[in-house]
Amino acid sequence: MIKSYKELIVWQKSIDFVIEIYRLTKQFPKEEIYGLASQIRRASVSIPSNIAEGFSRKHRREYSQFIRMAFASGAEVETQMIISKKLGYATVSTSQKADNLLVEIMKMLNSLNSSLVAKL
Numbered sequence: 001m002i003k004s005y006k007e008l009i010v011w012q013k014s015i016d017f018v019i020e021i022y023r024l025t026k027q028f029p030k031e032e033i034y035g036l037a038s039q040i041r042r043a044s045v046s047i048p049s050n051i052a053e054g055f056s057r058k059h060r061r062e063y064s065q066f067i068r069m070a071f072a073s074g075a076e077v078e079t080q081m082i083i084s085k086k087l088g089y090a091t092v093s094t095s096q097k098a099d100n101l102l103v104e105i106m107k108m109l110n111s112l113n114s115s116l117v118a119k120l
Helices: 009-025 036-056 060-086 092-118
Strands: none
Touching (some): 060 092
C-alpha cells in the first residue's frame, strides 16, 4: 500500500517534468520572464502539487477532484507550449523531452482518476 504521494510514479514524473519546464523556459526571451515563462512554470508546478494535495485528502471523491485539476493544469501547459513553439521560444527538438513526459503524465492521471472513480 502506498503511504505517501512521493511513492506515486505519476508524482515523481511530474517533478521531473517541472524541472524540464524550468530548463526549457530559462531559454525564453527575458521579456517573457513574467509572461509566458511564468505561466508555464506555475501550471507545471500545479501538476505535482495537486497530486500531493489530493493524496492527502480523506475521501476518494476529493482525491479524484485534485487529480482532475492536475490533468487540467497539464492541458494548460500543453496549450502554453504550443504557443511558445509558434512564437519561436521553443522548438520541437528542445521541447521533446517535456512533451513526452507530459503525454505520459496525462495518461497516468487519466488512469489514476479512472481507478478512483471506479471505487466510489
